Amino acid sequence: MPAQVWKKPVDVGNRLDKLFQLTRDQLLEVVEAMVRAKADCTPNDPPGSRGWSAYKMGTRRLREITLVERGWEKDDADQIPGVINKSLGVRIVVANTDDGTGVEEDGRIPQNRSQKGAATDRVVQVNQLSFMKALDESVKVVPLKKTSEVPAGQIITWYVCTYGEGDEFRAEISCPKVIEDGYFADFYERIFLTYDDGGGGGEVVRRSSDGGDGPDFEIPVTRKKQ
Secondary structure (H helix, E strand, O other), rough: OOOOOOOOOHHHHHHHHHHHOOOHHHHHHHHHHHHHHHHHOOOOOOOHHHHHHHHHHHHHHHHHOOOOOOOEEEEEEHOOOEEEEEOEEEEEEEEEEEOOOOOOOOOOOOEEEEEOOHHHHHHHHHHHHHHHHHHHHOEEEEEEEEEOOOOOOOOEEEEEEEEEOEEEEEEEEEEEEEEEOOOOEEEEOOOOHHHHHOOOOOOEEEEEOOOOOOOOEEEEEOOOOO
């Protein structure tokens, strides 16, 4: 079964509220932190600095935003830093991903930039068990794509996938289903945080990192040229 993709703004907003009790704007602040961190690096930085800086600052901003909300806690289980909401049954972490991010095309999905290890394998295995249990409980009422309520005691892990190269940026929050050789190979759900309206120009998101007193930062979302 292909991943359920949510990309219309109203659907995205409703889904984010249902799953996480968070808004698209809040999660876009995490994306912005990652994009800014990459942009701050120069060719004189050590190899891998852009990816590590984005990961670090994205995790920091994710925690700054969620930990003031009800039910969210800092989580470092299996040495994968993120946040967790046990009452909602969800964990969120960040990931640098490739140009399959935020694109709905056959054969294209976001893949992590760096190879994941055994800890991420365990995360995905838990996702598989949790979704299958949710399906067992819900199949008599509504299809899985309409519900991802989590059985008691189960935690499902979602990734804020962020792609950025040059002036092109895309992001989604998605739940991985399969890991192959350390890389994402399939997803249960993908919720687009940026979107292309089909006009080719995409969307420009403007955010200020200092409460509105500083310069705006633009995140243009454009279609990848074939």
